[in-house]
Amino acid sequence: YEIIRYIPDYRIIVIKSTVPIGTNSRLSNELARLTEIPFDLVSNPEFLKEGCAIEDFFRPDRIIIGTTSPNAAAVLQELYDPFVRNGKPIIVMDPTSAEMTKYAANAMLGTKISFINEIANLCDLLGADINNVRRGICSDIRIGYHFLYPGLGFGGSCFPKDVQALIRIGETHGYPGWLLRAVKQVNDHQKFTLQRKIISLFGEDLTGLHFALWGAAFKPGTDDIRESPAIGLISDILSRSGHLHVHDPQALENLKKIFGNQIQYYQEMYQMLENVDALCILTEWAVYRNPDIEKMLQLMRRPIIFDGRNLYECAKMTGKGFTYFGIGRGHPIASLPQILDEELIVEP
Structure with missing residues (x-):
């Protein structure tokens, strides 16, 4: 609304944000009542992935231009042409369709x-x-x-x-x-899959059990933990009196804002494994893909892995001595024999 008050002559106003469908039509009508100067309002949604925004900007899969103005479409096409020399399309459509496309x-x-x-x-x-x-x-x-x-x-x-x-x-x-x-x-x-597997194996009461978490961000390449499955898993384990050791290359500071001193945070991914009863993998960071397996076995109290990202091959991990649970790997815990050792009592 402020922009429209100060434009000296014809301007093209571009909306890049994801907005409710119909926003362009509504805003165009409202802005037209505020000025007699001609303008075009264009919907040009971005398709940038977190952690890859710069690369996605310079190498887009497509450009969506939502406008009914031939002039506005021509100006934006000229603007974007240098970024689609690899043949990716510039698609012009009406603004409502552009909003829906996003x-x-x-x-x-x-x-x-x-x-x-x-x-x-x-x-x-x-x-x-x-x-x-x-x-x-x-x-x-x-x-x-x-x-x-x-x-x-x-x-x-x-x-x-x-x-x-x-x-x-x-x-x-x-x-x-x-x-x-x-x-x-x-x-x-699906976000609670690891909780169900953990409870099926250890029971409802996790008192005295120590769990290591590799990963807290919702995906690698970002510190964003919004809607991350790690939030629910941490909360659930804490509510069942379990102990948590967490490592993430980027997201620990954001995690501290939620859980404070309720959990232990680690900058090093192996130290945290000492005497833990299980390792849970929640984010597929590259640093987790080829770990030092022998070091893991030496440090962990129980060599149990709940892999929420299927980073490893089942046969390899079980062959090394791990009890390994992935996602959809054909091993429902409810059908397995008891795999915990006889000394199930753990120290708090």
Whole structure:
């Protein structure tokens, strides 16, 4: 509103943020009442991933320009041409469609994540390995590999918000949004997968047990812990009187703002493993992908791993002496024999 009061002559105003669908139309009408100077309001949503924003800006998959003005479209096309010399498209459409495109893209990616997690959960129950299943389905060019990685669900500031926003938009217009509701329900359930596995193995009372967590950010490359499964896992273990040691290359300061001195924070990923009863992997940071296995075995009280990101091969880890639980690897804890040693009593 302030911009429109000070423009001296025709200007193009560009909205980059994710905004409620219909914002461009509403704002255009409201701004037109504030000035007689001509302007065009363009919806130009960004598609920048956290941790890769600069690279995504310079090498976009596509550029979306939402406008009904040929002049505004031509100006923005000229602006973006240097960034799409690799042949990626500049797509011009009406503003409402541009606004919907941003929501639909994030909802689609969230849908793919919830789908593969649903299949992974079935694999656990049926004794199949999701890694094999994933290779089998993703080699179909109609499906592809992108965003079909089983894990602990999607988090961050975009996917959960945008899926929920589309559900509410549908409700506002009398449409229930069955698929989007299912995507959200599967994701909400998936975030608590490690809690269920831990409780199935150790029981409801975790008093005296020590758990190491590798990773707190919702994904690698960022310190963002919004909607991270680590938040729920930490809260649940604390509520059951368990002890926590946490390492993350970037997110510890943000974690301290929530949990303060309730947990122990580590800058080094091995020291924290001393005398722990289990290791939980929540973020697929590169530093966790090829750990010193022998060092881990020496330090841990019980060599038990709950891998929420399927970083390791089951056969390799079990062959080294670990009890290993991934996501969808065909090993439901409820069907396993007792794997804890006879001395189940632990010291507080």
